[in-house]
Amino acid sequence: MYRFFAGNESFSEKSVVLAGTDASHICTVLRLRVGDKIQVLDGKGSLYVVQLADVKSKSVKGKIISSEKVNTESPLKIHLGQSLIKGNTFDVVLRKSVELGVETITPLMTERTVVKSDGDKKIARWQKIAEESCKQCGRSSIPKVSENIIKLDVFCKQRSEADLKLMFWELESENGLKDINPEKKPRSVSVLIGPEGGFTLEEVETARSHGFQTVGLGPRILRAETAPLVVLSLLQSKWGDI
Numbered sequence: 545m546y547r548f549f550a551g552n553e554s555f556s557e558k559s560v561v562l563a564g565t566d567a568s569h570i571c572t573v574l575r576l577r578v579g580d581k582i583q584v585l586d587g588k589g590s591l592y593v594v595q596l597a598d599v600k601s602k603s604v605k606g607k608i609i610s611s612e613k614v615n616t617e618s619p620l621k622i623h624l625g626q627s628l629i630k631g632n633t634f635d636v637v638l639r640k641s642v643e644l645g646v647e648t649i650t651p652l653m654t655e656r657t658v659v660k661s662d663g664d665k666k667i668a669r670w671q672k673i674a675e676e677s678c679k680q681c682g683r684s685s686i687p688k689v690s691e692n693i694i695k696l697d698v699f700c701k702q703r704s705e706a707d708l709k710l711m712f713w714e715l716e717s718e719n720g721l722k723d724i725n726p727e728k729k730p731r732s733v734s735v736l737i738g739p740e741g742g743f744t745l746e747e748v749e750t751a752r753s754h755g756f757q758t759v760g761l762g763p764r765i766l767r768a769e770t771a772p773l774v775v776l777s778l779l780q781s782k783w784g785d786i
């Protein structure tokens with residue numbers, strides 16, 4: 545059964561109305577008809593089975609025939625501060641991070657970022673990619689792609705409340721993730737991943753001054769798009785739900 549997300553405003557007591565790209569997708573691409581069923585998630589942990597009652601390319605209306613609570617979210621809230629990286633590799637990181645249960649993704653403009661930040665139109669596209677990835681992997685909530693591209697120190701300040709703050713740095717040779725063993729199991733982790741050129745020493749000091757620990761990922765240099773996926777997998781395995 546095809547799966548869609550809809551916000552509060554789409555729901556009334558017994559029915560759901562989908563508009564925009566979802567409606568045109570249902571009507572013209574999937575060519576679903578009145579009587580067909582789809583699943584609609586509200587992004588807050590409820591999944592509805594909806595029987596289509598009116599199918600037009602601009603708006604699709606359906607009757608709610610059942611609902612259930614679903615939770616495929618990780619108990620570990622990971623806030624990924626991901627430096628902008630070249631080409632569509634940021635899209636790839638975004639898609640895979642959603643599959644790996646990330647809670648929020650914040651695109652970072654760091655000293656050695658080579659990508660020009662033509663900001664906001666990218667953000668809208670990234671949020672759409674996150675939503676599409678949720679549909680594919682069956683997440684019950686849609687991770688947030690931050691509203692704008694920010695600097696590293698702003699991220700460090702924003703994410704100061706996390707139980708654990710980790711900056712992954714290829715020059716860190718002492719501290720690996722296996723050496724990070726807080727007394728209390730963390731429920732939230734803020735993560736910093738650098739661009740192709742890595743972090744500057746000043747950026748490392750800035751992060752440290754905000755309580756971030758530098759962590760190594762072994763003796764090999766991982767590509768900027770490999771590192772976040774390794775980090776998310778390790779964190780979910782250590783404190784999350786993988």
Ligand code: SAM
Pocket residue numbers: 711712713714715716736737738739740741742743759760761762763764765766767768771
């Ligand atoms: N400037 C580095 C170099 O020497 O070529 C490459 C940076 S790497 C392509 C991009 C980011 O991935 C780094 O900033 C870091 O966040 C992470 N990373 C890659 N390999 C790592 C490792 N072995 N340990 C910790 N972090 C790593």
